[in-house]
Amino acid sequence: GILVVDLGAQYAQLIARRVREANVWSEIAPPSLALETAARMNLKGIVLSGGPASVYASDAPQIPTELLELGVPVLGICYGMQWMTQTLGGEVLPANAREFGRTSIAVAEPEALFRGLDGHTVVWMSHGDQVAELPEGFRTYATSENCPFAAVGDPERGFFGIQFHPEVTHTVRGREVIDNFIHAVCGAKDDWSPDSIVDAQVARVREQVGEHGEVVLGLSGGVDSSVAAVILHKAIGDRLHCIFVDNGLLRKGERQVVETLFGEHFQMDLTVVDAGAKFLAELAGVTDPERKRKIIGHEFVEVFREEAKRFKQANFLGQGTLYPDVIESIAAHGGSTDVIKSHHNVGGLPDDLEMELIEPLRELFKDEVRAIGRQLGLASVVVDRQPFPGPGLAVRIVGEITPENVRLLQEADAIVTSEIEAVGADEGLWQYFAVLLPVKSVGVMGDARTYESCCALRVVQSEDAMTADWAYLPQELLQRISNRIINEVRGINRVVLDISSKPPATIEWE
Ligand code: XMP
Numbered sequence: 001g002i003l004v005v006d007l008g009a010q011y012a013q014l015i016a017r018r019v020r021e022a023n024v025w026s027e028i029a030p031p032s033l034a035l036e037t038a039a040r041m042n043l044k045g046i047v048l049s050g051g052p053a054s055v056y057a058s059d060a061p062q063i064p065t066e067l068l069e070l071g072v073p074v075l076g077i078c079y080g081m082q083w084m085t086q087t088l089g090g091e092v093l094p095a096n097a098r099e100f101g102r103t104s105i106a107v108a109e110p111e112a113l114f115r116g117l118d119g120h121t122v123v124w125m126s127h128g129d130q131v132a133e134l135p136e137g138f139r140t141y142a143t144s145e146n147c148p149f150a151a152v153g154d155p156e157r158g159f160f161g162i163q164f165h166p167e168v169t170h171t172v173r174g175r176e177v178i179d180n181f182i183h184a185v186c187g188a189k190d191d192w193s194p195d196s197i198v199d200a201q202v203a204r205v206r207e208q209v210g211e212h213g214e215v216v217l218g219l220s221g222g223v224d225s226s227v228a229a230v231i232l233h234k235a236i237g238d239r240l241h242c243i244f245v246d247n248g249l250l251r252k253g254e255r256q257v258v259e260t261l262f263g264e265h266f267q268m269d270l271t272v273v274d275a276g277a278k279f280l281a282e283l284a285g286v287t288d289p290e291r292k293r294k295i296i297g298h299e300f301v302e303v304f305r306e307e308a309k310r311f312k313q314a315n316f317l318g319q320g321t322l323y324p325d326v327i328e329s330i331a332a333h334g335g336s337t338d339v340i341k342s343h344h345n346v347g348g349l350p351d352d353l354e355m356e357l358i359e360p361l362r363e364l365f366k367d368e369v370r371a372i373g374r375q376l377g378l379a380s381v382v383v384d385r386q387p388f389p390g391p392g393l394a395v396r397i398v399g400e401i402t403p404e405n406v407r408l409l410q411e412a413d414a415i416v417t418s419e420i421e422a423v424g425a426d427e428g429l430w431q432y433f434a435v436l437l438p439v440k441s442v443g444v445m446g447d448a449r450t451y452e453s454c455c456a457l458r459v460v461q462s463e464d465a466m467t468a469d470w471a472y473l474p475q476e477l478l479q480r481i482s483n484r485i486i487n488e489v490r491g492i493n494r495v496v497l498d499i500s501s502k503p504p505a506t507i508e509w510e
Pocket of ligand 1: 293387388389390391431465502505506507508509510
């Protein structure tokens, strides 16, 4: 596979995903773990990512120079290129004109990384420093107006550097550049596809759990725990015990989907815990959002722990931890290996459960999880579903949570979802849901005065939930949603539209 050395920008994950999208296994490591990781991989090539530092800064990442002596091709991107050329005897200087954003490069030599590309192509740049003098043996593959060495390389030694970011979609032919590096330059074989992922993960689970081990898994109905459940089930069958906690704050019909899919279709050992009354009792009278979250987290652990006791012989706790969580927890701890083992508690569960964690998705990105979910026959209602917060409808009922409020919101939310999906307007939306407001207003229905609740529509577009914008919906669709909610949900007589972006608002209301 390909090792992506993370030099401290958000780009490393994107690079690793692009490599995998080209059907080749990739792993990310911080510089401090790069050699160790390289040693246990079937290494075909190395990518040094971009990063925010200047090679002259005192806090620049310390990259082991041995990475250049492993006998595999190395591609340096942006900062990675600057470090590599400097290390090999070239020179890096502050650029006369810093380049940010869209730039055109001219391909000088349509070879190696640029096989099949010629003329001009649009790329994404983001740099202050740049290479001013090449190391011996290097030549120029592409130039831009402000950057004479936009792409360079020494094909003899297999060292390449590019100043632009091939991993971002703004770089029009970035995928081809990455594909050329991993296939044409590194000679990597295709070894990564939804099929091979499933087989590999099933084999790993079997190895970790052994012949007799049993696993308890908290199933939330979300994509991650659902795919984890299917992989575990495929690996160990009835030795997987799923626990689904109905906390009374689920979307309408959610519990039935889980029961039908996992209990009936997959025939898993599924326990559905009816904890709605208990959660709502604990939440009675609570209006502070953070307290709501704390109570729900605490209750969940209580209920789960109690249920897990029934599986005394189970020695593993399954979790749907993803690769980005793993990478981030390593990075957050300065790249020390210890953390890889001890990054427990992703699901907020206590250590004293005395179970070993089993995380069948810990090497996978979200889009890969979705792809194998489809592969494994998980219905689109699970795989393509919108994100749903752990605390559920509690953070969408502003103010006090009562059984009646939950019912109102479930009904209104089901109308929002079904109307949007019915016309295919969910395509390209990140989330679309209803929020119940602690506001009553006067209305008139027939010839009677009403004094009832109000709900807001929250419909957003986003790439990653870090930023989001409210989405445009056709007027007829808004009209239908509003009419249906007001006519069909007894207790709501007004619907408003949330037109706030994140930041400064957030996606959820609490
Ligand atoms: P905000 O409201 O912060 O939400 O813009 C960003 C994304 O995170 C989801 N979200 C949560 N997910 N537990 C979760 O698992 C939570 O407590 C939680 N709060 C918000 C939210 O739905 C959105 O996708």
